[in-house]
Amino acid sequence: MDCDGFRKMISRRLDGELGDAELEKLERHLKVCDACRRCLESFGETVSIHKSLIEVSPPPSIVPSVMAAIEEPEPAWWVRGWLKVAVPAAALIVLLGLQVGGFLTETFVPPQQGDEVAVIELEYLDEYPPGSFGDVLVMASEGGGDEER
């Protein structure tokens, strides 16, 4: 076993998690390895400092706050379930609306003057644009052509 393996054993030894055979093996190695002895010392120091930290008294408000909170009825399962579905669904709808709105805004090209679209729109302002079904009917009923209109 190399020193890295022994250092892992040192960590377990400090936690009292080493069996007798492993402990004996480690002790033999520590007698001949300065680097691992320094590791034992530095790891041991971290454990000692942590153990020496003060156990602080908790604030007196904890017990009354907890007892007050558990007195409040927990929301019914179907309310919690509904919220789990409703909130993401609402978020999805808003996102989809933004995506569609963004797409329409980006792809919309306003008609320019003289465009075919503009001409068609103007034609449809006419009650019977030339060549339309209505125009033919009017011509038939009046017995005339374009030049007569």
Added chain:
Amino acid sequence: MSDDVSLMLRASRGDRKAFRSLVERHQQSVYNFFLRTTGHPEDAEDLTQQLFINLYRSAGRYKPTASFRTFMYRIASNLAVSFARSRHRRDGVSLDQMLDEGREPPRHRLHDDPAAGAEWSELEEAYLAALAELPADWRTAVELRVGRQLSYKEIAQVMGKSVSAVESILFRARERLAEKLEPFKE
């Protein structure tokens, strides 16, 4: 059957007096667990309250075959790790930055009474700063082992990891802590 298990079973049947006894028995240990894992008294208080509320609401799922302490610290560990993930560290400055700038590490806020903190050595303060810089699950494992005295097997159950993963985490955490403390030794 231990007192904790008996109280927990009574709490699961809606006995609030029994649950209050459980809170009173464990609040100090839980509060200190959160204090060491978050480094902030306000956060530790909030998380302690949240833990006991969660514990009460999950009392119906508690099986007396499981150790109460393992059950409770499993909820605590999840809360601590989720908290760390959801919040950026508020102190902002790393220990390395402080050393580079020749500044002393800040007095760690682990006690409301400044007089108690004044007695701490520079090495202890450096240790707390280094602990705060560990990844959340490493810090949790160190506190569960050294602070709360849980065995490797119990920590593995609490953190949902294998015993060998816990061994590895503790080893790497100690390597990192020892490395950070090196400049503070005489």
